[in-house]
Amino acid sequence: MRLTLRRGLLILAALAGGGLLFAWSGLFNVAASGGHWPITDWFLHWVMRSSVRTQALGIEVPELNEPAMVQRGAGHFAAGCAPCHGAPGQPQSAVxxxxxxxxxxxxERIAAWQPNQLFWIVRHGIKYTGMPAWPATGRDDEVWAVVAFLLRLPELDDGTYRRLAFGDGATAHPLPPDTATLERLLPRCNACHGPGRAPATAPALAGQSGPYLAATLAAYAERRRGSGIMQLAADGLTPAAIAELAAYYAGSQAGSPPAAGTDLALLPEGEQIARRGVPASGVPACASCHDAVARYPAYPALAGQTAAYLAGQLALFQSGARGGTAYSHIMAMIASRLDDAQIAAVSAYYASQPPRQRAAALP
Amino acid sequence: MGGTGAERRRAGWRLAWPAGLALAACSGSQSALDPAGSEAERVAQLFWVMLIGTGVIWSLVIGAAVYAARVRPGPHDPAISRRLIHWGGIGLPVLALTALLAYGLQLMPELRAAGDGLKIEVSGEQWWWRVRYQTADGRSIVSANEIRLPAGERVELTLASPDVIHSLWIPNLAGKVDMIPGRVNRLVLEPTRTGNFRGVCAEFCGASHALMAFAVVVVTRPEFEQWLSQEAAAATGASSAELRRGAVLFEQVGCGGCHAIRGTAAAGTIGPDLTHLASRRTLAAGILPNEPAALRRWIAAADTIKPGVRMPSFGMLPAADLDAIVAYLASLE
Amino acid sequence: MTASADDAALDQARQQAQAARLRQVWATPGGWRYWSAVNNSEVGLWYTATAFVFLLFAGLLGLLIRVQLAVPDNDVLSAELYNQVFTLHGTVMMFLFAVPVFEAFSILILPEMLAARDLPFPRLSAFGYWCFLIGGLFVCGSIFFNAAPDGGWFMYPPLTTDLEQSGIGADIWLLGLSFIEVASIAAAVELIVGVLKCRPPGMRINLIPLYGWYVLVVAGMILFAFPPLIAGDILFELERLLDWPFFDPARGGDPLLWQHLFWIFGHPEVYIVFLPAIALLAMIIPTFAQTPIFGYSWIVLAAVGTGFLSFGLWVHHMYTTGLPAISLGFFSAASVAVAIPTGVQIFVFIATLLVGRATFSVPMLFACGALAIFTLGGLTGVMVALAPFDWQAHDSYFIVAHLHHTLIGGVLFPIIAGIYYFYPFITGRKLSDRLGRWAFWLMFVGFNISFVPMHFTGLRGMPRRIFTYPSGLGWDWLNLVSTIGAFILAAGILVLVLDVLRPKGRQPYVQRNPWRAGTLEWLTEMPGEDWGVRSVPIITSRYPLWDQPDLMRQVDEGRFYLADAEEGRRETLVTSVLDAEPMQCLRVPGNTFLTMAAAGLTGAVFIFATFHWWLATAVSAVLALVAIVAWLWTGTAIIPEKPSKPVGRGLELPLYASGPDSVGWWAMFITMLGDMAAFASLVFGYFFYWTIRPDFPPGPDAGPGVAWPFLALSLILAAWALTLAARRWNRQGLSQNLQLALPLAALLALAGTAALLAGPWQAGLQPQAAVYPATVWLLAGWTACHVVIGAIMQLYGLARSLAHRLTPAHDIDIRNIALYWHFTALTAVVTVAVLALFPKVA
Amino acid sequence: MAAERALQTAGGLWTLIVSPTVWAVHFTLCYAVAAVYCAKAGGGQAADLLPVRAWIAAVTVAALAIILWSGHRALRQWSAGAVDPPHDAATLADRRRFFGLATLLLAGLSCVATIYVALPALFIGDCR
Structure with missing residues (x-):
């Protein structure tokens, strides 16, 4: 019998119909209890490894050796990854x-992957397994922090891991009375924002206004500001808890100025942009909002954050991934008018400035 | 000059008389057919002359065609046709066009003659107008979205643009001239009567090209002097607690990063100068009436009123803060 | 049975056998292979139909504009969408309807008018059509993805070079339209050669139908008008893609250069779309007056004169840019002068009607409507030709009114007249007379209601391209009236579309030559045969069907040339330029999918480039090159099985011709004229910057130096000389010398390219830094591309020689390659002189 | 050789466009010189155009001379109008006469257009 186009199509149609019939009959067993057959298991993993290998081609790997980055990744790992994957000193649960x-x-699995492949897995997750995609789009910086930590993971012992992930547990500021909520939440927050950690691991919160901090936490909780790390942290916070946390950090002492290492050559241009703006491209002076004599409570302070953090946030504004409070569209508009050199300069300038306490409230 | 301008205008209107009904539809604050400047008058006159000529020629041509095709469609003497081509196709057009070309050419140097002294720099920006008056004694006075002119004088406008191509057009006063990045153009205006007119951007300049207009106020020389000295002065201080609160908020919210109010710390040069905002006829480059409600709407939702505008909207400010800022700005006479 | 009756029967049998062979040779393939057709009757029909679909699409966009402007402060469309809509309306009307429809119509009817079987390069027509279709769909489709261009159809930078304010739409506009422009130029080359070389024997140049004159003039204008825009597009895309600052004043560029280049294209373009429409009237009016056109020479004067003068008008689109009055004066003068030949044409038509006996019908109705509307548009054109008046009218609704009067009166109405006139020619059936009258009156009345008020809307201060306007400025009712009129106009077009599309299966075919016309296209049978004309007649009159009795019968009986297709090949006659003496029996290639593939791949290059998918772009480019070379290899310069053949009436004609006797040589020559026009535009750009910038060039030693450019020039000239030597050796029978010379020449050419680029490279010129280095790189790059293409051609010639497809007697390839190299050598000389020497004297 | 022959047979076409080409060259020379003068010469907008006007006068005279010469030749080729149009016979003579007439008409048009282009120099005296 000759295979004509017509016959070929008929055969295909019959096969498809048979497949549908089989699926409809319910004879296929989807139970997880039995696990996969070894051949299925091998095939699925082979597909997965091939897919990751090809899809990760062309992803450029940034510098991953920064301690702050590893700490940041560790903090998130403890909260977001360890419950399923376990961690040093924390075996996987029976469930x-x-x-x-x-x-x-x-x-023991990390060594099997290249950093760009790890990035791809953490960023996109894996279908037909429990591995989720990164919850926020446009936040590759956070994914890279997790990868930086994962690369260190094989060599970590229990204690080192705990120090990386949770810090020393110190609080920055004497707790107010009636602190049940804060006592419960602060260790988690301080793991990144606590003294000795911020501003390197995460932005310094001390010195920001209460309304700004509260609005920002609410933005994370309501997914208006994308971050795989902070969305997890802010999930389920009640308005009261948000208010308490905001008040606590607003009242805390600003931490030490960031470590040295800023490029001094950038400072004059950065200062120019901060104080005068770039009128030709429609960039107002940063100082007109962020350093106003009595800063409007909705605006954050910039001095005392790291240059990397500031530049990263400006880049997120430019790419449209930043989100934030009801005021964030102002910054998105301004950031779009800055070029890369200007961003580097103005970030370096603010990183070099000592954190300033808030002035008195409005008249 | 003004007197002769008025005479010319009357002459123009006499010429226009046959156009009859069209006249009734010509008055307006943004109409080239209701001239209030010597350039516009001469061009309007040229137009009416050409319109009459056009009417006559069109009727003759179409009359001839209808005659040949419908009225008497039989064969005619070829000699008539030959004469038709020689005279209708060549002779008369060459005569008429030569006269018209000479008319147009002799107007050009006249319309581009130099000004009398007062100079105004106008910069078209997306989507508003920066205006700077250069007085004879060397002062430079910044304003925005409104051009005031003394009647009967030839004022030279210097036209530029920092972003894209715009074109400044005040139909009642004169034709338009483009504002081209990297180039400086000149336009001389000679208003012949006082009044309020409207100018627009005539060259497509992006999303809100349609929303880039300005007010033109032609006043007498003494009125102009008085206005200019008032415009040169710094803003009056806030006189009540609420206004003072508005002034502080204006600074705290960061408005001063883009806008200047002379006499205060606000010295931004990115957006329009607001020193005497309340004394202007319109808001937001000629598209809103200058009243507090409109001002509040503008500050709260600039981006929906003017798509793509470079000013962020401040609708998220607490109502009380917004009101205080509006009240303060509305006090800037 | 007498002997003569026997003869007659034999004769009839012979005729039927001939007809059967012809029918088979020219048959349109069936099924999916239908789309491989390259015959002018198929391609012309697709082309025309596609252009009309684009017209309807753009018309709908126009209605959207009118809906938005019907009342003040309307918000049916957002500003963003409105800007896309009006940009696309203008772009599609101009680039996807007005220009292509002329080429489409000409491809469809010109061969029949000249009693030719086909145009000389049918595959080129097909290639052009597929390019047009792909590019057009790409540009039109963008609006459904909110990605349409939104900078107005003339795309003024810096608004459109600002990546923030103009998205991918600007790239779609640039690349999509550049692609279509290339197709237009291809069609122009084809039409020029068609008119000059493919006329029937005896049709001396004083006898060609007026449509032929217009085609010649218009195609010539395309050749010189489109290249400046292509040059502008190159500058534009280099700025958008690579940040070369041609239009950025901060780095020495100037936005006005784009305006110059655009309007050097843009104003002739107006006449490019208008003249063919007038040409249709020049065919229609004599038919309905039943008399030859009165003043044939006058029409020729008008066509040629307009063609020239239209290149001196471009600055009248730039009267408000602040140029010195004296400059405006020159253009004002030329703009006024062009009214004279335009007027002559109108008076010739009226004179013809006077001499003849006019019968009235739907085509005449539309012709008269066209006259009424266009005359007003022409008169307002004279008004805006005067700079002082234009300062008021420019960019206002007065201009919108003016340009729609000229384009609808001067293009759309004549074309619709043409549709009614030529519909029987295409389908064998007539359109409805009654619906035609309805369509006319709806369109005519609707047009005037819509567009006459706009003159006043504009003078009362309404600028064009505004998406909204406040009430109270005296524009409200004028705009409402315009919108109502636009819908009446649209209703008229709807009637026309319904009439065209309604099934006519039961309607009988009309008799042949239903309008009793005098020109050759009406020889066509009802319904038409694919062969076009049964035999190619000898012509002794401008209106052969009127003046040559019995012509139709003799043609049908195959009494003239090429009545047969003995070898089963598609053949047409090539005649001499002036006197149409038979010179060659040209074999034209048959149906193929290669052209569609080549167009698809070329389109892919442009489309992938738009989205910056560089790998896909590069792959498509290579594949496109392969497809084009395959097409050339299999379809051109085919060596016939015998040197000559009898074509009938005792005439023996050669089957092969090379050099100026061949159509391919003329096509190459004409193409290179267009190429030179593009190059001249780039050189104009160089001197334009020199005029306006004191630091251009920055100093006598700023450029690529003298040594490298002159080394490059010597290498390139050596490659040129070797190519010429190869041509000579080949003619002398020394094929092996050619096979040595050509690869050597290609090597020299590539070395020359390297040396040419080494100059600016060694001098460290950064094209992003300022306009001077960018311009130097541009000129060097342009020339380098040409030399590299020349090297590819040399290698192609070598391959042809090795494959024995290029022999001493059959040397089309090497002669065309040599011709290409003449122009390339000239390009190199000018480039080196400008780059190396001009800075020394500036 | 073939190229030469082609040029000769196309001769009528080339002579046809002599006068409009002269117009185009004249136009370009007027425009380019005025544009470069106003852009490069000192004095800016008020720069006196006298040298440019003299130049325009000179090129106009030269252009008109060539156009008139072309027209005169065309007149002869047309047999000075001895035979009326339409010159539609399929003969060499009528083809020549047709070209003569068309060339003559184009010369006339070019003459008017050239004078028009020179007119601005009469009215405009500076670079404003």
Whole structure:
């Protein structure tokens, strides 16, 4: 019998119909209890590894050796990844090991992957497994922080891991009375924002206004500001808890100025932009909002943050991924008028400025 | 000059008389057919002359065609046709066009003659107008979105643009001249009567090209002097607690990063100078009436009123703060 | 049975056998292979139909504009969408309807008017059509993705070079339209050669139908008008893509250069779309007056004169840019002068009607409507030719009114007259007379209601391109009236579309030559045969069907030339330029999908480039090159199986011709004239910057130096000389010398390219830094591209020689390559002189 | 050789466009010189155009001379109008007469257009 186009199509149609019939009959068993057949397991992993290998081609790997980055990744790992994958000194629970496929314990698996492949997995997740995609789009900087940590993971012992992930647990400021909520929440926040950690690991919160901090936390909680890390942290915070946290950090002492290492050559241009703006391209002076004599409470202070953080935020504004409070559109508009050199300069300038306490409230 | 201008205008209107009904539709604050400047008058006159000529020629041509095709469609003597081509196609057009070309050419140097002394720099920006008056004694006075002119004088406008091409057009006073980045153009205006007119941007300049207009106020020389000295002065201080609160908020919210109010710390040069905002006829480059409600709407939702505008909207400010800022700005006479 | 009756029967049998062979040779393929057709009757029909679809699309966009402007402060469309809509309306009307429809119509009817079987390069027509379709769909489709261009159809920078304010729409506009422009130029080359070389024997140049004269003039104008825009597009895209600052004043560029280049294209373009429409009237009016055109020479004067004068008008679109009055004066003068030949044409038509006996019908109705509307548009054109008046009218609704009067009166109405006139020619059936009258009156009345008030709207201060306006400025009712009129106009077009599309299967075919016309296209049978004309007649009159009795019967009986297709090849006659003496029996290539593939791949290059998918772009470019070379290899310069053949009436004609006797040589020559026009535009850019910038060039030693450019020039000239030597050796029978010379020449050419680019490279010129280095790189790059293409051609010639497709007697390829190299050598000389020497004297 | 022959046979076409080409060259020379003068010469907007006006006068005279010469030749080729149009016979003579007439008409048009282009120099005296 000759295979004509017509016959070929008929055969294909019959196959498709048979497949549909089989699926409809319910004879296929979707139970997780039995696990995969070894051949299925091998095939799925082979597909997964091939897919990751190809899809990760062309992803450029940034510098991943920065301690602040590793700490930032560690903090998120403890909150977001360890519950399934376990961590040094924290074995996987019985519940997660009953998944099909079970999430792997990561320490021994890391070496099998290149950094760009790890990035791709953390960023996109993996279909038909429990591995989720990164919850916020446009936040590759956070994904890279997790990758930076993962690369260190195989060599970590219990204590080092805990120090990386949680810091020393110190609080920045004497707690007010009636502090049940704060006592519960602060260790999590301070893991990144606490003394000795901010502003390197995460932005310094001390010295910001209460309304700004509250609005920002609310923006994370309501997904108006994208961040895989902070969305997880802000999830489920009640308005009262947000208000307490905001008041606590607004009242805390500003931390030490950021470490040295800023490019001094950039400072004059940065100061010019901060104080005079770039009128030709429609960029107003940063100082007109961020350093006003009595800053409007909705605006953040910039002095005392790291240059990397400031430049990163401006880049997020430019790409449209930043989001934030009801005022963030102002900054998005201004950031779009800055070029890369100007961003570097003005970020370096503010990183070099000592954090300033808020002046008195409005008349 | 003004007197002769008025005479010319009357002459123009006499010429226009046959156009009859069209006249009734010509008055307006943004109409080239209701001239209030010597350039516009001469061009309007040229137009009416050409309109009459056009009417006559069109009727003759179409009359001939209808005659040949419908009225008497039979064969005619070829000699008539030959004469038709020689005279209708060549002779008369060459005569008429030569006369018209000479008319047009002799107007050009006249319309581009130099000014009398007062100079105004106008810069078209997306989507508003920066205006700077250069007085004879060397002072430079910044304003925006409104041009005031003394009647009967030839004022030279210097036209520039920092962003894209705009074109300044005040139909009642004169034709338009483009504002081209990297170039400086000149336009001389000679208003012949006082009044309020409207100017617009005539060259497509982006999303809100349609929303880039300005007010033109032609006043007498003494009135102009008085206005200019008032415009040169710094803003009057806020006189009440609420106004003072508005002034402080204006600074705290960061308005001063873009706008200047002379006499205060606000010295931004990115947006329009607001020193005497309340004394202007319009808001937001000629598209809103200058009243507090409109001002509040503008500050709260600039981007919906003028798509793509470079000013962020401040609708998220607490109502009380917004009101205080509006009240303060509305006090800047 | 007498002997003569036997003869007659034999004769009839012979005729039927001939007809059967012809029918088979020229048959349009069926099924999906239908789309591989390259015959002018198929391609012309697709082309025309596609152009009309674009017209309807742009018309809908126009209605959207009128809906938005019907009342003040309207918000049916957002500002963003409105800006896309009006930009696309203008762009599609001009680039996808007005210009292509002329080429489409000409491809469809010109061969029949000249009693030719086909145009000389049918595959080129097909290639042009597919390019047009792909590019057009790409540009039109953008609006459905909110990605349409939104800077107005003339795309003034710096608004459109600002990446923030103009998205991908600007790239779609630039690349999509550049692609279509290339197709237009291809069609122009084809039409020029068609008119000059493919006329029937005896049709001396004083006898060609007036449409032929117009085609010649208009195609010539395309050749010189489109290249400046292509040059402008190159500058524009280099600025958008690579940040070369041609229009950025901060780095020495100037936005006005774009305006110059655009309008050097843009104003002739107005006449490019208007003259063919007048040409249709010049065919229609004599038919309905039943008399030859009165004043043939006058029409020729008008066409040629307009063609020239239209190149001296471009600055009248720039009267308000602040140029010195004296400059404006020159252009004002030329703008006024062009009214004379335009007027002559109108009076010739009236004179013809006077001499003849006019019968009235739907085509005449539209012709008269066209006259009424266009005359007003022409008169307002004279008004705006005067700079002082234009200062008021420019960019206002007065201009909108003026340009729609000229374009609708001067293009759309004549074309609709042409549709009614030529519909039987295409389908064998007539359109409805009654619906035609409805369509006319709706369109005519609707047009006037819509556009006459706009003159006043404009003079009362309404600028064009505004998406909204406040009430109380005296524009409200004028705009409402215009909108109502626009819908009446649209209703008229709807009637026309319904009439065209309504099934006519039961309607009988009309008799042949239904309008009793005098020109050759009406020889066509009803319904038409694919061969076009049964035999190619000898012509002794401007109106052969009137003046040559019995012509139709003799043609049908195959009494003239090429009545047969013995070898089963598609053939047409090539005649001499002035006196149409038969010179060659040209074999034209048949149906193929290669042209569609080549167009698709070329389109892919442009489309992928728009989205910056560089890998896909590069792959498509290579594949496109392969497709084009395959097409050339298999479809051109084919060596016939015998040197000559009898074409009938005892005439023996050669089957192969090279050099100036061949159509391919003329096509290359004409193409290179267009190429030179583009190059001249780039050189104009160089001197334009020199005029306006004191620091251009920055100093006598600022450029690429003298040594490298002159080394490059010597290498390139050596490659040129070797090519010429190869041509000579080949003619002398020394094929092996050619096979040595050509690869050597290609090597020299590539070395020359390297040396040419080494100059600016060694001098460290940064094209992003300022306009001077950018311009130097541009000129060097342009020339380098030409030399590299020349090297590819030399290698192609070598391959042809090795494959014995290029022999001493059959040397089309090497002669065309040599011709290309003449122009390339000239380009190199000018480039080196400008780059190396001018800074020394500036 | 073939190229030469082609040029000769196309001769009528080339002579046809002599006068409009002269117009185009004249136009370009007037425009380019005025534009470069106003852009490069000192004095800016008020720069006196006298040298440019003299130049325009000179090129206009030269252009008109060539156009008139072309027209005169065309007149002869047309047989000085001895035979009336339409010159539509399929003969060499009528083809020549047709070209003569068309060339003559174009010379006339070019003459008017050239004078028009020179007119601005009469009215405009500076670079404003």
């Amino acid at each position: 997660v090991t009953a998944m099909t496929p079970p999430p792997p314990a990561l320490a």
